[in-house]
Each structure stands twice: as C-alpha cells, then as structure tokens.
Amino acid sequence: GGPRTQLEYRYVGYAPQTVEVGNRTMIDVSLEQETNELESVVVVGYGEQKKATLTGAVATIDMQDIKTPSPNLSNSLQGKIAGVISVQSSGEPGYDNSTFTIRGIGSFVNTSSNAPLIIVDGVQREDVNSFNTGIFNNIDPEDISSISLLKDASATAVYGAKGANGVLIITTKRGVTGQPRLTIKVESGVTNFTKTPELLNGVDYMTLYNEARRNAGQSETYSPRDILLTRSGLDPYMYPNVDWIDEVYKSFSSVTNAHLNVTGGSEKVRYYVSASFYDQEGQYKVKKMNGYNPNLSYRRYDFR
Structure with missing residues (x-):
C-alpha cells in the first residue's frame, strides 16, 4: 500500500x-x-445473559438504529443485523414489508418454511415472511426495549425445530418507578417515486413511429395533418396528447407518524401506556367520492 x-x-x-x-x-x-x-445483557431463549459468558451466535440491535421513519418494523431492521438478508418487494402502502432470511443462500428462498421464529415478550407471533404481517409489523419501534437474533443451534436449541431458521426475540418496554413521564413524538414527511418512466409526447411518438415505418420500407401511419392537429391541441378528443404519468400520479404524498406514551409507578405497581398513529397516503390522484376511494393508502392505530 x-x-x-x-x-x-x-x-x-x-x-x-x-x-x-x-x-x-x-x-x-x-x-x-x-x-x-x-x-451488557443479551436476551436469549432461556432468559438474560451477559455477553462475556455468551457462547451462542447472538446479534443485538441498537434501538437508536431502528428509530428511522419507516412504515413498519421489518423495514426498520434492514441492514441492522449481520448475516441477515432482507428484501422489500413492494412499495404498496400496507404491504411494503421486508422478508428475512438467515444464514445466506441455504435459506434464500423467501417462504414460510425459511422464515425465522418471531417471539414478542415470550409469545410466538406469525412468521415475518407471511402475507398477513399485521401483528409483527404493527409493533411501534418506540415501544421496543431490545431486539436479539439467535442464529446458531446452541442459541436456538430451546425452541426446537421451530428455531431451525433462527429466532428473533423482541422485548417491549415496561413501566419504570417514579413520577409519571409523558413522551410525545410526531413525524411528518412526504414520499414520492424514486423514478418514473420518461415517455414521449404524442408528436414525438408519431414522428418516430413514422420514421421506423419508413426505415422498414413501409408506409407512414400518421399523416402530417395528424401530427399538426396533435401539436396544436385544438381537438384533444380526436388527437390527444396526454402525459398519463402526470395525470394519474401525484408528485408527492404525505406521511404522518405520531406516538405517545406515559410511564411511571411505585415499587409495587408500575405502568406503561402507549398509543400511536400512522397514516400514509397513496400516489394516485383521486377525486373524493362518497363511500368509495380507489387510492392505495395505509392507516394504522396501535394501543398498548
């Protein structure tokens, strides 16, 4: 070097x-x-254990890393765990969760049989790759205390065959002793398409199509009159020139995420109460009609 x-x-x-x-x-x-x-303490299948005495392959996640604006928990975990491959295959509101596979190519097919076992506060949840991802992805990251991923056989042995593809353990927050503490967090932003197709206008399309026909030794499809009327816009019904990307889709859509929690208590009784709201508009331009809205949007309420 x-x-x-x-x-x-x-x-x-x-x-x-x-x-x-x-x-x-x-x-x-x-x-x-x-x-x-x-x-530091790591949550494993049989309780909590210090890292110094831990022998199994266990990955932990810094909770500050997942507090990123994201519609669901699975997207917040992308790129945060070593050895985990995550794929987000859709951007449709409400169905834009990521699928997870552990241990590389041996389990790279995203099916339910390859999904890790999900444990939330000691209770098994549906797998992260299932179509109905409401229970797992509706967990607000603000309510999570710790996340551990058990990878190898020694770490997942307590779960038997169900833990063969790894175990994701989530521990949610509990009440703390002291005066009541109120936390309010509100995030608002916009979403837009990363890239949209760049389409020709009507005049350029007709001109290039005629050129392609001439090069192939065929007669032109569009006459000079057709091109002239399309360029002028005098008869938009017979000679339309419409940018359908601009007509159908909005440039931006709004996203709102709000979270509120109250915690406190005494030595004998402690409490933690939270509520959250998430609203993501779709990208379609629609007119408001009574009883029907064709736009793809996602709205979620969580109470705990």
Whole structure:
C-alpha cells in the first residue's frame, strides 16, 4: 500500500483501533478492553445473559438504529443485523414489508418454511415472511426495549425445530418507578417515486413511429395533418396528447407518524401506556367520492 495505508485492529471485547502504517515495517498495538460491551445483557431463549459468558451466535440491535421513519418494523431492521438478508418487494402502502432470511443462500428462498421464529415478550407471533404481517409489523419501534437474533443451534436449541431458521426475540418496554413521564413524538414527511418512466409526447411518438415505418420500407401511419392537429391541441378528443404519468400520479404524498406514551409507578405497581398513529397516503390522484376511494393508502392505530 501507499504511505497513507491504514490497518484496523479488532478483537472481541476490545475497542477497535486504526493505525497509519506509513513507512514502518513493525507496528506495536495495544487494545483497550471494552468492559461495558462485555457487561451488557443479551436476551436469549432461556432468559438474560451477559455477553462475556455468551457462547451462542447472538446479534443485538441498537434501538437508536431502528428509530428511522419507516412504515413498519421489518423495514426498520434492514441492514441492522449481520448475516441477515432482507428484501422489500413492494412499495404498496400496507404491504411494503421486508422478508428475512438467515444464514445466506441455504435459506434464500423467501417462504414460510425459511422464515425465522418471531417471539414478542415470550409469545410466538406469525412468521415475518407471511402475507398477513399485521401483528409483527404493527409493533411501534418506540415501544421496543431490545431486539436479539439467535442464529446458531446452541442459541436456538430451546425452541426446537421451530428455531431451525433462527429466532428473533423482541422485548417491549415496561413501566419504570417514579413520577409519571409523558413522551410525545410526531413525524411528518412526504414520499414520492424514486423514478418514473420518461415517455414521449404524442408528436414525438408519431414522428418516430413514422420514421421506423419508413426505415422498414413501409408506409407512414400518421399523416402530417395528424401530427399538426396533435401539436396544436385544438381537438384533444380526436388527437390527444396526454402525459398519463402526470395525470394519474401525484408528485408527492404525505406521511404522518405520531406516538405517545406515559410511564411511571411505585415499587409495587408500575405502568406503561402507549398509543400511536400512522397514516400514509397513496400516489394516485383521486377525486373524493362518497363511500368509495380507489387510492392505495395505509392507516394504522396501535394501543398498548
């Protein structure tokens, strides 16, 4: 490498360190132990265990990483867990969840038989890849205390055959001792298409179509009069020139996500109460009609 080449040293339980090589042929490096990392607690199938004594393959997620604006929990987990492949195959409101597979190509077909087992507060939920994803994806990330993914056989043994494709354990928040504390969070934004087809207008289409016919030795389909009337717009019914992308779709749609929770209690009684609201408009331009709305939209209410 060049004179600015860097080496990064890592070891489990120690803080990583980056050293610039330069022209040195020998480098002495000492790593500092991360006691906080080893002392942290991980939720596993049979309770809680410190990382320092954990032998199974378990991945934990920093809750700050999943507090991103997202319509559901499965999308918030994308790219946050090592060794997990997630695929989002649709952008339709309400059906834009991601499917998960663990351990690479051996389970890469997204079917229910390859889905990880979902445990929320000790109760099994439907698999994350099922069509009816309401129970799992309706969990508000603001209500989650911790997420652990059990990967190997030693970590998932307590769940038997059901844990063969991994186990995703979610622990939700509980009340804390003290005065009542109220938390309100409101997010609002817009969504739009990443890219839309770039279509020709009517005049350019007719001109190029005639050119293609001439190159093939055939007669032209559109006469100069057809092209002229289309360009003028004097007879839009007989000679239309419509941008259907602009006519059918909106440039932007609104998204609103609101969350409220109250927690508190004494040494004997503690409480945690939360409510959330999520509303995502569709991209279609529609006129409001009584009793019928053809637009694809998604609205969700959660109470806990």
